[in-house]
Amino acid sequence: MNLILLFPSDFVPGTTRAVLSGRRHTHVRAIHRASAGDVLVVGCADGRTGEGRIFSLTDRELVIDVALAAEPPSKIPVVLAVALMRPPVFRRVLQTAAAMGVSAIHVFNSCRVEKSFWQSTALDEADIRDQLILGLEQARDTLIPAVTFHKRFRPFAQDVLPGLLNGRCGIVADPSGGLLGLPAPGPKVLLIGPEGGFIPDELDAFRLAGCSVAGLGPRILRVETAVAAFLSRLL
């Protein structure tokens, strides 16, 4: 937690004083080992970043006085579209994507996605938000990425993707493609497949929509590794 993310409900109404209990309070006590007078890096969800000076820290709550003056780091110009994956992997991917500065995440179905994944609690709105917040706290960002689900592949590839590609260059991560160079600057859509990869029909649908296929060599990477590795080359 390199930044403590604050929400409107944390504030004493009409003041710049925030009162925290639960996870953030525990973290500041146990990990930061902070005490009254110390200054913490804070940020307001979907707002500015700044400092929170500790007014008091007891075993019940953390009280900080907040001054927000800085803008959060810029988002990277990448929309991430991933096939749904196993719930623990999905949670890590949400964290990684948020930490690396993706502004929007689309999650779609594909042939090699197990149907049961769609019933996972990892898709609950609160669970998703928790993972995104962990990523933002890691990277000192405050802007919560939008996450959108597409339970059917064809409508995603044929109806949604063309809209996303309007003004953005589409790159499909697949070992069948040549090594992804550092592409020209500008907005991108990065598509990443499920464990086992896309099937040829799906790759064809993406090509038809105007995407190019690119890889990172012959090695098959885990989805969470691929997300970090491909995003890194689009910075």
Add this chain to the structure above:
Amino acid sequence: MNLILLFPSDFVPGTTRAVLSGRRHTHVRAIHRASAGDVLVVGCADGRTGEGRIFSLTDRELVIDVALAAEPPSKIPVVLAVALMRPPVFRRVLQTAAAMGVSAIHVFNSCRVEKSFWQSTALDEADIRDQLILGLEQARDTLIPAVTFHKRFRPFAQDVLPGLLNGRCGIVADPSGGLLGLPAPGPKVLLIGPEGGFIPDELDAFRLAGCSVAGLGPRILRVETAVAAFLSRLL
């Protein structure tokens, strides 16, 4: 497990037949759902890759007839040097580094490494080997990276690192550096710090040894994300 890694002890002596039980047997039954006659991707530890045709698969063991004709994928020309980290993170980093094709991993102490990490069972030879094997199986590689520990920072930075940098370009991953471009091809040493980063004295020691400092923008990444993201730009 995109490749089943085999060891000399798996083989019926003097034959190309291997008999597996335990994790690999369970995986082929439960995940591959394979049966007699099916062909699996296999490789011999530190040797070639090829096919294993299933002779029999019972609830006790898997018997395959192995033909090895292909070379494993080339290693990437990167030596990875990381400060020791929390044990679960260390395990994931070993997997990721092995999967991405690093040939050697050096693990060193640094100011912000908690001393207790050096007592973890994650540093046991068998535990390390297990993680490396998971990474190789993921990436269809067979060549087990060498892992070396350096319990004191100064001797590592002053005595070991200059040797590693002989014929290799040294890059220290740190947010204080400018954005890492795609460097010229050739062997590299990539140095990645602990959670909390390197201290200025450590960065100075690396610079003195001839390394340059480079980052991936203002965001603070988790160590495992940083490993994948920096390695990706050195492919």
